[in-house]
Amino acid sequence: MTENEIAKIVLDCAIKVHKRLGPGLLESAYCECLCYELYKAGLFIEKEKPMPLMYDEVSLTVAYRADIVIENKFIVEVKTIEEIKGIHMAQLLTYLRLADYKLGMLINFNTTLIKDGIRRIINGTL
Numbered sequence: 001m002t003e004n005e006i007a008k009i010v011l012d013c014a015i016k017v018h019k020r021l022g023p024g025l026l027e028s029a030y031c032e033c034l035c036y037e038l039y040k041a042g043l044f045i046e047k048e049k050p051m052p053l054m055y056d057e058v059s060l061t062v063a064y065r066a067d068i069v070i071e072n073k074f075i076v077e078v079k080t081i082e083e084i085k086g087i088h089m090a091q092l093l094t095y096l097r098l099a100d101y102k103l104g105m106l107i108n109f110n111t112t113l114i115k116d117g118i119r120r121i122i123n124g125t126l
Contacts, residue, residue: 003103006043006074007120013037014107018114027080030109031067034078043070051099066095075104079117084108089121096123 017033031047038045046069053063068076077092084106092106101123108117 080110
């Protein structure tokens with residue numbers, strides 16, 4: 001399955017979760033519901049996955065945790081913030097670079113229209 005195919009499924013699942021729950025809950029609630037929908041869609045997911053970081057010759061085993069890693073190639077960062085800012089997109093891009101993944105999605109569920117809270121982040125060209 002390609003990253004673009006995964007992105008389509010993530011988008012569909014995020015819309016479904018947002019339609020059922022609406023805005024205003026904690027990030028953890030949306031993350032759990034999104035993981036459930038992704039699992040039902042047949043994707044291999046890992047929640048709060050510890051991601052390693054190589055710094056010089058040292059491997060830091062728990063340098064950061066990705067909210068959701070899908071099929072070992074796609075990261076989803078879930079937010080419930082007032083608005084997405086550049087630093088949030090930069091965070092996901094850094095995660096993608098460190099993991100050597102090509103594509104990820106930043107989803108802010110704290111919006112009236114979920115389409116306004118979704119950003120597709122590309123590491124390099126896809």
